Amino acid sequence: MAARVSSLLGSRYLGWIGLAIAVLAPFVNATPYAMSVFTSAALFVMLAVGLNIVVGYCGLLDLGYAAFFAIGAYTSGVLATRYGWPLLATVPVVLIAAVLAGVVIGGPTLRLRSDYLAIVTLGFGEIIRITANNLEVTGGPSGIYGIPSLAIGGLDLGGRVPFYYAVVVVVALATLGASRLGRSRLGRAWRFVREDEDAAEAMGIHTYKVKLAAYIAGAIWGGLAGILFGAQLSAISPQSFTFLWSALILMAVVLGGMGSTPGVVVGAVIISVLPELLRSVADYRYFVFGILLIVVMVFRPQGLWPHRSREPAPQTGPGADAPEDTAELLRKVGR
Amino acid sequence: MTQLIWNGLFVGAFYALVALGYSMVYGIIKLLNFAHGDIYMLGAFSGFAMLGLLGGLTTSASMLALFIVLVLAMLVTGLFGLGLERVAYRPLRSSPRLAVLITAVGASFAIEYGMRLVAGPNPKVYEVRLEGTPLHVLGARITVQQIALIVVAVVLMLGLQYLVMRTGTGRAMRAISQDPKASLFMGINVNAVISRTFFIGSALAGAAGVMAGAYYGKVDFLMGFIIGLKAFTAAVIGGIGNIKGAMLGGLVLGLLESFGTNWLGGQWRDVFAFGFLILFLVVRPTGILGERVTERV
Numbered sequence: 001m002a003a004r005v006s007s008l009l010g011s012r013y014l015g016w017i018g019l020a021i022a023v024l025a026p027f028v029n030a031t032p033y034a035m036s037v038f039t040s041a042a043l044f045v046m047l048a049v050g051l052n053i054v055v056g057y058c059g060l061l062d063l064g065y066a067a068f069f070a071i072g073a074y075t076s077g078v079l080a081t082r083y084g085w086p087l088l089a090t091v092p093v094v095l096i097a098a099v100l101a102g103v104v105i106g107g108p109t110l111r112l113r114s115d116y117l118a119i120v121t122l123g124f125g126e127i128i129r130i131t132a133n134n135l136e137v138t139g140g141p142s143g144i145y146g147i148p149s150l151a152i153g154g155l156d157l158g159g160r161v162p163f164y165y166a167v168v169v170v171v172a173l174a175t176l177g178a179s180r181l182g183r184s185r186l187g188r189a190w191r192f193v194r195e196d197e198d199a200a201e202a203m204g205i206h207t208y209k210v211k212l213a214a215y216i217a218g219a220i221w222g223g224l225a226g227i228l229f230g231a232q233l234s235a236i237s238p239q240s241f242t243f244l245w246s247a248l249i250l251m252a253v254v255l256g257g258m259g260s261t262p263g264v265v266v267g268a269v270i271i272s273v274l275p276e277l278l279r280s281v282a283d284y285r286y287f288v289f290g291i292l293l294i295v296v297m298v299f300r301p302q303g304l305w306p307h308r309s310r311e312p313a314p315q316t317g318p319g320a321d322a323p324e325d326t327a328e329l330l331r332k333v334g335r
Numbered sequence: 336m337t338q339l340i341w342n343g344l345f346v347g348a349f350y351a352l353v354a355l356g357y358s359m360v361y362g363i364i365k366l367l368n369f370a371h372g373d374i375y376m377l378g379a380f381s382g383f384a385m386l387g388l389l390g391g392l393t394t395s396a397s398m399l400a401l402f403i404v405l406v407l408a409m410l411v412t413g414l415f416g417l418g419l420e421r422v423a424y425r426p427l428r429s430s431p432r433l434a435v436l437i438t439a440v441g442a443s444f445a446i447e448y449g450m451r452l453v454a455g456p457n458p459k460v461y462e463v464r465l466e467g468t469p470l471h472v473l474g475a476r477i478t479v480q481q482i483a484l485i486v487v488a489v490v491l492m493l494g495l496q497y498l499v500m501r502t503g504t505g506r507a508m509r510a511i512s513q514d515p516k517a518s519l520f521m522g523i524n525v526n527a528v529i530s531r532t533f534f535i536g537s538a539l540a541g542a543a544g545v546m547a548g549a550y551y552g553k554v555d556f557l558m559g560f561i562i563g564l565k566a567f568t569a570a571v572i573g574g575i576g577n578i579k580g581a582m583l584g585g586l587v588l589g590l591l592e593s594f595g596t597n598w599l600g601g602q603w604r605d606v607f608a609f610g611f612l613i614l615f616l617v618v619r620p621t622g623i624l625g626e627r628v629t630e631r632v
Contacts (some may be wrong), residue, residue, distance in 0.1 A: 061436045108617040115367050116616060118436055119567050123609035126564065134602045194433075243560065247444060254437055286448035293441025297434045298426050 014262055022168045026161050035160040039167050039232055041272040043225055046171045048252040048268035049178045050221025056259035057182050058214035059194030061118040064125030066245035068219045071097050072226020073236045077144040087150055087231055098223030099216055106215035125246055133238040143237025147230045167228055179261040190214050251289050254296055257303025266305055337475040339593045345481055347589020348488040352543035353566035354581040356536025362512040362576030363532050369439040372563020373446040374412050378541025379548035382408040386462045401549055408545045409538040416537025417530050450556040458555040461548045484546050492582055499578055504531055568612040574622030
């Protein structure tokens, strides 16, 4: 039984099953409230998958991920409301802005010890939020209103259900993309850097470039999710991009399992839908989330649904699990 | 001009007190304790609670009452920091760095929203407010209370300096920051010293919290977030892991902010400080007093 569940969890059709659930969800409940919860959950999945590239694959702690989300939302929002661009046309500009921000922040910081990145990104998140709050072009504290809904060609996707499906398509592609990226040559380099940066460097991986690539990839995912966020709510304000968001996205990644795409997707759905189900205990939820982060890290650092490698491990012969034991031993010694 | 310098030094003294705990913990176990700013918040709230308990007494002898509260709040936050290390950080000491960082974020979150549960989401107003008639010194408005707070901060820093440079515990702390394993072999009780470090750092942050509460008069459950970031900036500017560096960094950051605010306007204060952090990491990541640290394999 356990083996069957295990093989089901590792199945190749998992992505299709997830997509099928997302596609069928509106047939179960299509009230405006439910649709907004579903759409937010899908967007949250995209953010978590993007952060997973940085935190899960590459092992870099980004505490200001909401900043990229904000950059995407504000860039497209400003272009759409002040200059009348259709949302689709803002995509290239958002991409450029996100990459630029990734280079400006990641460039200097990734040369240093990896924990500096955590605090610099934390500061960066605040910088972006305060800047949006102070600038005239971003509408100050009240933000931007009247962001147009998504339209492709003559096709208007403004309705709740069509917009949800558009989001699902984008999020599915983003998830697939991130997962493929994780298994590519670059993805293997990321995991190597995460496991042992010095060994990776010694094997000829340019760790700085590889880390920067992960950070920029995360920025792109966040920026694109920001466009959809603006289109969903049609209004954005600096309050939408506080540290709370960054922390919640991180929570989804950690809870689901760092580096594991299905885990992160499930984690994101849990984190975004759970508060809707537990409205009565809303006051406790962030406190519980904080405790949960500690508990997960102490007792189950691999998350609910850990990543499993697709490359077959050599498991025949008597000494098959020796390397793992050595790693365990080294960890105990505290190397 | 003198006013700007004085404001900078005054705010800088707070930053320095919080930065010290950050820097000490980082120097010893290479952990960025994100919850440190929230311990400052905890100090401010425990001070608030104790002043509430003292009630009527505070109006007559406010300065003395505040001093007693300060010491008690330091004890509370110190013990809290010690407990936090035991529960959240010690089990992960040999785990990958990412795991401990995430735990620290979780701890910060839990403290903030735990306090929100206890004290409610609205800001609380301190019963004692340190507002005095200002003296005019070289064109700057300085109150006696400000001077008193600065004196307390300086005394605490001097005490710390003495503790680290002259006592056995301090020697052990310095040894561990150089090489934890060798210190263990030399018979130092590493766990006990790390606990003590957390106690001292958290107590200093708690002191800063009470002082900030008494001076600004208002405390809320998210007040530790920004000051935690600022304290880290101060620690980086001075050279992280370096105690004198943290003090210097705090003052430098205070001055920079004071002048930056005057130049760009108050709403850009935090942007200015964090922008400066990023700039500093590009130009001189080891800080003003920091030595070059090579990571050993």
